[in-house]
Amino acid sequence: MHSPEQETMALQGDYDCIVVGAGVQGSFTAYQLAKNNQKTLLLEQFLLPHSRGSSHGQTRIIRKAYEQDFYTVMMEECYQLWAQLEMETNTTLFRRTGILVKGPEDDKDFQLFTDTLRRNRVPTETLTHDEFSRRLPHMVMMRGEGARIDTTAGVLYADRALRAAQGYFQSLGGVIKDGVKVLNIQPGSTVTVTTAAGEYRAKSLIITAGPWASTLLSHTGLQLPLTVVKINVCYWREKVPGTYGVDTGFPCFLQIASEGAEYHIYGLPSNEYPGLVKICYHMGSDTEPDRRDRQKDQTDIRILSRFVSLYLPGLEPEPALVESCMYTVTPDHHFVLDQHPSHRNIIIGVGFSGHGFKFAPVVGKLLCELSLGKVPSYDLSPFRIQRFLSQMKSSL
């Protein structure tokens, strides 16, 4: 066994790229780098797998239904890359269920969703009130509401996906060191990161540190407007088991603008815990990543209880189980995918604002392209750091 000093000596300058943070974004970035023959080190502060960040849990939604075209456009390739990883690792990562997008027909957000679906020719079904009652007899469609199903959507098996991406990365020669927290970053033409286990050096560094991003970026002199919020992940018991089950064809859903709710409410069919349906509020209360358990605010749970009793009469209106997770939110809820403004070999992938999981394969590809100095495959203007700087200037 090497002492930390010997390990430092052995590893200095040894990597093409170091990725900090083995959540879904860092894991897919490392996987893409290894595919591009980059000698890559993936550092994670906790022992893997862990449930302290944003990527844990069994399920996430994947969908093309979005308010902005630029997300819907990226999804085409995301689906392909998810399928590719399924083949490479012989693992099922996706189950198609469709997603019901429902809300007041005249609501601005609801219209943005339906317009994006139409413009991008996403396969959809529109349900009238009668069709809705026949198809989804255990859910309520209010007068004045519209209902579209994005039939491409479904569930991603999240924990499994992280294992698959990390495992494939290692099979390509990538190195993962877990239980190794990055304590400092020294920018330069070779970037040095300091950990309790020694220093590691590489030609480029990619920061995918989720809720801890602000702490890490402070070592590079950069401050981004990121807010960390705790999400109560609520599971609701079916009065009759299977009523909202994945096997009975109940879709994921996104409820836009329900009464008393400022943000969307979303749900997934019962699947990972039989008899329990996951329904969450798309916002929570501010927290600090290492102290989220102190955040006990339950405003979101009250909003959800009311929603469940009004719209899903087949569920008990108190959560049967509450887990927790965090969002790292930007002011406009769009991601940050960019080079560091002062250190071009430091690449930043943060601020996924509670909707980044489905994009991880393309995010990984883009962060890899940025670190290799390649032209990114998509227009990154919605994701540039510059958008915050101009906001700050205009408010002066």
Ligand SMILES: Cc1cc2nc3c(=O)[nH]c(=O)nc-3n(C[C@H](O)[C@H](O)[C@H](O)COP(=O)(O)OP(=O)(O)OC[C@H]3O[C@@H](n4cnc5c(N)ncnc54)[C@H](O)[C@@H]3O)c2cc1C
């Ligand atoms: C309740 C909930 C539901 C969601 N639902 C959906 C959904 O349905 N569909 C969807 O697409 N997205 C969804 N999301 C969003 C998605 O899960 C996140 O966008 C995504 O997981 C963010 O991944 P990440 O890799 O950026 O962050 P994380 O998973 O938090 O990874 C960051 C990693 O960096 C590590 N790290 C931090 N600092 C250091 C350090 N100094 N040294 C070493 N390691 C460090 C952390 O320990 C962590 O493992 C949801 C999120 C939540 C919380």
Ligand SMILES: O=C(O)[C@@H]1CCCCN1
């Ligand atoms: O990204 C998603 O699909 C989920 C549901 C909608 C709100 C954000 N999180």
